[in-house]
Amino acid sequence: AQSVTQPDIHITVSEGASLELRCNYxxxxxxxxxxxxxxxxxGLQLLLKYFxxxxxxxxxxGFEAEFKRSQSSFNLRKPSVHWSDAAEYFCAVINTGTASxxxxxxxxxxxxxx
Amino acid sequence: EPEVTQTPSHQVTQMGQxxxxxxxxxxxxxxxxxxxxxxGQKVEFLVSFYNNEISxxxxxxxxxxxxxxxxxxxxxxxxxxxxxxxxxxxxxxxxGGQGNFNEQFFGPGTRLTxx
Numbered sequence: 001a002q003s004v005t006q007p008d009i010h011i012t013v014s015e016g017a018s019l020e021l022r023c024n025y026x027x028x029x030x031x032x033x034x035x036x037x038x039x040x041x042x043g044l045q046l047l048l049k050y051f052x053x054x055x056x057x058x059x060x061x062g063f064e065a066e067f068k069r070s071q072s073s074f075n076l077r078k079p080s081v082h083w084s085d086a087a088e089y090f091c092a093v094i095n096t097g098t099a100s101x102x103x104x105x106x107x108x109x110x111x112x113x114x
Numbered sequence: 115e116p117e118v119t120q121t122p123s124h125q126v127t128q129m130g131q132x133x134x135x136x137x138x139x140x141x142x143x144x145x146x147x148x149x150x151x152x153x154g155q156k157v158e159f160l161v162s163f164y165n166n167e168i169s170x171x172x173x174x175x176x177x178x179x180x181x182x183x184x185x186x187x188x189x190x191x192x193x194x195x196x197x198x199x200x201x202x203x204x205x206x207x208x209x210g211g212q213g214n215f216n217e218q219f220f221g222p223g224t225r226l227t228x229x
Contacts (some may be wrong), residue, residue: 036220043118043205044157044220090157100209101147101170102218104157 002027002093004074006105014113015083021076021108023091032094033074034102035065039087047089050074061085086112116140118221120206126227127196135191135224137206146189147207147218148181150174157205163189196228 003026013019025031032051036044048059055067065076074091091105119138127133139146148160162169163181171179180192189208193200203225207218 041222043222044207046217046219049217092157100145100216100218101159101162101172102149102157103159106156 002031002103004033004091004093004103004105006089006091006108008108009106010109010111012111012113013081016080019076019078019081019085019110021089021091021110023074023076023105024072025074025091025093026072027093030069031074033065033067034092034094035059035063035074035076036090036092036104037061037087038090038107044090047076081110081112083112083114086110116219118206118208118219120204120221120224122224123222124225124227126229129198129228130195133193133196133226135193135204135206135226137189137191137208137221138187139189139206139208140210140219141187143208143210143219145169145209145216145218146181146183147209148191149205149207149220150202151205151223152199152202160191160204193226196226198228201226201228 005024034049035047047063048057050057050067058064063078088107088109090107092102121136146163149157151157159172161171161175178194182190203223205223206221209216209218
């Protein structure tokens with residue numbers, strides 16, 4: 001079964017610094033991968049997704065992610081973090097069955113210091 | 115911009131009571147989901163629903179759970195006899211047509227507290 005692992009539970013960065021959140025997937029074929037963000041008390045908002053093609057995908061809010069098959073990774077990056085980026089970030093992989101359920105990682109909580 | 119809505123935002127109930135969590139998916143969407151997130155844990159899939167029937171359910175979704183689309187707009191999750199361990203945030207999601215590339219849009223969630 002597909003799964004994703006987010007090895008970092010909590011990351012703290014300074015505002016203006018660059019950010020990279022790690023995600024590793026386990027899936028035999030080409031996975032469908034997603035990054036969602038959850039602000040406190042809010043629902044889940046899609047940042048970006050990868051299905052095929054260009055391995056560097058651009059998302060909303062200045063985020064990007066790179067799919068690396070050789071490393072089974074789909075890391076999320078942002079060149080300059082803003083204080084409003086403080087949130088929980090979830091990597092997810094889709095089950096390619098009919099229902100297309102999402103399987104989420106455990107999440108990484110991002111704290112931004114001023 | 116169309117969005118998924120959920121009511122109530124917070125539900126407190128006594129153990130053993132029935133609760134119904136309500137969701138209004140985006141109007142032209144065809145696939146509906148419930149997920150839950152126990153505090154401090156990851157988001158877990160509960161059930162998917164398409165064409166008025168369950169497409170897939172997780173092992174969490176036992177006989178105490180049921181889903182319904184009673185009127186073509188609402189999508190409900192019922193827990194017949196709540197347990198303490200049902201306390202969680204419950205998210206509804208919907209997506210449009212076929213194809214895994216279609217994004218699932220999530221509602222803001224209902225926080226269920228079972229006392």
